[in-house]
Amino acid sequence: MAQADRKDNVEPFVFPVKSPYKPENADIVLNGYADFLTQDPASSWVETLRQQGKARVEEFGIPSPKLERWKYTNLFPIEKERFKVQLPAILNPSIPDKLDGIESRLTIVNGIFQPQLSDMPEGLYCGSLKSFIESNDDWLRPYLESQDERVRQFDDQMLMDLNAAYMSDGIVIHVPKNVHIENTIEILSVLAGPVSSHPAILIVVEDGASLTLCERVIGDFGWQNRVNRVHVGSNARLNIFRTQTLSDKAYFTENTVVVQGRDSYLQMLTMTTGAALSRNQYHAFLKGENGECHIDGTYTITDKQHHDTTILIEHMEPHCYSNQTHKGLLAKNARGVFQGKIHVHQKAQKTDGYQLNNTILLSDTAEMDTKPELEIYADDVKCSHGATTGQLDDGPLFYMRSRGIPESVARKIMMQSFLGEVVDKIVDENMKSYCEQILDTWLDNVDKS
């Protein structure tokens, strides 16, 4: 009876939902886009990818803190800089020597491959993305076209779209089936000048192959917004060790999409000391049984630096193992963000997922936001996560001092041992000592002033 009285023609009042998107910001990042297209015309399928990317950027802008996964990282400082893409890069920055023990190096400057600054390795296919696009269409295309369905499901991938809009160059490394590359290969990525760059790095390690990569991201100015696509085939093995030591006037954002096959192994370890603002985002798909995925990192930042690590690991098949170990030191007004998630699909029984985020605040004004998450749809899994944020422990500090170790030395020892859990995972000895050196310098300077 009561229902009959209801006036069906009156719509219930709904509060207007404020859109989390800022399409008005598209103009900022697409400023000069027409010039870019004229200077760097592309083949038809790349052109299509560019247009799709651009269309989405125009529709959604670039991510704002109103989006759930962007709550703690505001890209406003980058917007404010009004960076433009500049082509061609007529640049000859001074670059450091190759790392000890390294013979082959691939160098990009502002995202553009530099053959004259590179020493090509043998036994695999590699080189500039641009040259691969021009000559190697068929093999390459699916890797760049396929936006993985689930990556697409997230509505905050505008930085990937922006990268696609400017698709032009980058690096391709392709290790054929069953080929083991014994010598570590270095990637040197240089930011030079106050411009933006949007390179794509494609790394494909085919079934049964193996490779170790070291990468350094260096430079004084600019913004790199890159996409890494990492494919590790069945029984294949890939280690990537990276340092990002940009100046605190540079910006670094990246999206890494990982696809792993059966019995594959991936380790990707990133040490961050640089950039005014950086965000390393990873989305890994364990698509074959018994895959193993390590995504690790350290962040040691100071002053007004901001660093964000955002990870989603998807266990899609049974018996996979994943490990995220992330440790950081935040000094002065530094701000850190860690959002790590393990998603276990219903089918992925016997998943073993591990996640750890520990941060030490070295000042009262440093700040850490950490958000570990588990989403589990299988019933027979082992997942653990832990997050702590605290100060350097007084007890060990006093104990060491009572043994004659000066406070500054004692603090350094404690900070080193804190980060040691991650640093010790670097199995490439040369890269490890390079990383230790960088941390050493950072630690020596952080307690001063």
Place this chain on the structure above:
Amino acid sequence: MLTIKNLHSSIDDKEILKGLDLEIKAGEVHAIMGPNGAGKSTLSYVLAGREDYEVTDGSIELDGEDVLELDPEERAAMGLFLAFQYPVEIPGVQMTTFLKTAVNEIRKQKGEAELDALGFLKLMKQKCTELGIDQDMMKRPVNVGFSGGEKKRNEVLQMAMLDPKMCVLDETDSGLDIDALKIVADGVNKLRSENRSFLIITHYQRLLDYIKPDVVHVLANGKIQKTGGPELAQELEEKGYAEFERAA
């Protein structure tokens, strides 16, 4: 060697030491005995320079130098050593690294040449053997996963390595079985010399059967209540501390 006068100390605004006097001469071994909560560990921490213990009055001098002015590391370099009642775990820092840093930082502060890796290892090996410590322990992180006995032996090892002139041992006997106790006492006895003094803090008389003190003090309610010879320890073992706790 060590002169403490009218020492008052508090933690969190609660006064623990309420006018403590103590004089230890070079080469002497003194024992401080007292009930739980008397302030024994507080005294040892104040001596070593722990920052959360506030000294509100009084003085501490080591060979005429004002100790209260100094940082913990400076006190260590002067030759003051505290064997902790509860040795601290330092995950991720290997014993060898820790000890080598300590030995060399003290040498640096004293203006002496640092030991090289070989010289250090030789010294460490010798001291480990003397104290019946397994060398493998030196590869483990400081005190992490050590048994109670291992921790206490490790304190004595550090003491032997750092060669201090004033050694304070805070309940080094607690938690030790009789064999471990003998090893520890033996280690201490070997270090006894006319230039080195000891302050042995203990709750039980047992340790003093193996390390013979010259002087015994009773600490209760933040003050030395009574001072005597070794026979005082025996007396306390029989009568307990009730008399002194009532006295205050």
